[in-house]
Amino acid sequence: MKILARLMLVFALVTTVLAQQPEKGPTDQPQKKDSTAHDSAPSDNVYKLVFVVFELQDGKRTNQRDYMMMAKSSGHPASIRIGTRVPIYAEEKKMQYVDAGLDIRCFVGDVAGGRVLADCEIGVSSFIQAEQAGGSANVAPSAPVLRSTRTNSSSLLVLGKPTLIATVDDVNSTKRMQIEVTATKVD
DSSP states (O other), X not given: OHHHHHHHHHHHHHHHHHHHSOOOOTTTSOOOOOTTSOOSSOOOOEEEEEEEEEXXXXXXEEEEEEEEEEXXXXXXXEEEEEEEEEEEEEXXXXXXXXXXXXXXXXXXXXXXXXXXXEEEEEEEEEEOXXXXXXXXXXXXXXXXXXXXXXXXXXXXXXXXXXXXXXXXXXXXXXXXXXXXXXXXXXO
């Protein structure tokens, strides 16, 4: 009888301890390595991104500018900044600087099937000419007039193929800007 009582006590203790442990789910089980499966850790693939900025007037290309950057898929942005810092006087004897030029900032991420996700912020700014401000060509405005265009886009790029990621019309003319990007994986 004492043996039966001890066995029941041990059984009760074991079941109590086991009942308090959390149930193992599929994430607690050891994973089998599959040669076709990708690791869950983020990759650090490197991509070459080629940006082409087209300027169009009345539907015809009048200018093209090319920019290239390398970007890692690790979550850190790649960027290009080309510009001029121009001094202006906002108040008497108080000078401020205004940036004019091109600014490209892009995050890339790996996607299956030979594609890459690109989140890009692109800003283009320039000073307008006197005739565009409504004055004559011989009379300059009293302060510089800055025109800027900014676009944020998320695009799924097919590797090796150019993708149009933005088209922006100039609100004061018949000009249009198109931005195209091509991504290639660097081995």
